[in-house]
């Protein structure tokens with residue numbers, strides 16, 4: 017009897033711990049035990065310049081809610097597990113590279129200069145400033161959940177075929193960072209802390225472009241935003257909400273927004289629980305585009321005005337909006353879909369009236385617009401934008 021009682025209490029305690037761990041505690045920021053241990057001399061070299069924990073942060077075993085582990089999200093993961101799996105030491109190296117201004121010609125610009133954590137790794141400026149004050153042609157993109165994009169292509173026009181290809185492009189871009197890969201390898205190899213970090217991540221000290229690109233890609237893929245109010249609601253519900261089902265913890269207007277969003281924005285385009293679009297599409301911003309997006313890359317007229325749409329997670333933190341940052345507020349974005357969609361020949365079918373073939377304005381009421389904004393606010397993830405493991409490690 018006594019033993020049985022004890023067993024039951026132990027099971028109950030384990031269950032409570034399991035639930036509370038799942039729901040309230042994010043253990044992913046605590047140092048992990050499965051990275052290569054560091055010796056004292058190496059740690060001193062690193063800590064002369066960097067604030068890094070002795071045992072690396074956990075970038076791999078995230079405490080993801082159930083909806084991340086199941087299709088459709090899990091089937092969109094673009095991690096090339098055989099070529100470049102994420103490791104804690106690889107992502108740590110990637111984090112240091114991401115924040116290191118010495119990746120630019122004149123040591124003034126890091127990846128993080130244009131991809132700021134507090135903005136879900138995008139830039140609040142319409143166009144970002146590069147090494148000599150020159151501006152980028154497009155608005156910077158959020159990197160949250162970039163990993164969950166099945167076709168694995170990157171940039172607004174999807175010109176990078178993989179994330180590993182993408183990461184070396186800003187470094188060599190004359191406006192952005194202005195480096196050659198030869199000089200980059202030499203410059204980084206001369207720094208003692210990179211000797212330690214490359215050895216830990218890849219087994220020896222050699223600094224190569226291939227390793228730089230892989231480590232940066234690992235860090236970016238580790239940037240998973242999964243702790244929003246929306247995630248909490250889904251986790252508590254325990255299954256995908258049926259069309260008219262409310263999410264627990266949501267206010268009335270947030271639940272209304274969820275339904276308006278699902279009916280008008282998600283079903284057709286921004287789908288999965290990460291609100292991503294599977295391919296680049298034309299959303300009727302212009303009749304004639306200055307920037308043809310995918311069309312500029314492929315040279316095909318049918319691709320003109322098509323752009324990638326990154327995950328809408330944290331969208332309230334990523335203004336301004338669209339590839340050219342033309343909309344300063346989310347209200348302007350919603351107004352575009354409500355009344356502003358243009359009849360471009362490549363306009364996506366989902367934004368057309370099936371009978372007339374013309375652009376189909378959503379004509380949302382003010383109440384519906386407010387509800388969409390309330391819902392989009394539930395996609396913000398404060399833990400993600402303040403998590404130390406994604407922050408600047410330089411002292």
Ligand code: HEC
Nearest residue numbers: 126127130144145146152154155156157170171172186192
């Ligand atoms: C000077 C500003 C600037 C710098 C520096 C910069 N980026 Fe970007 N980043 C941008 C802009 C602008 C875009 C969109 C460009 C485009 O689509 O043509 C972008 C797009 C991206 C994307 C594509 C995201 C997606 O979902 O397709 C990734 C990934 C990325 N940057 C990573 C990096 C990394 C890694 C570094 C450092 C090696 C870096 N960026 C440095 C401005 C910058």
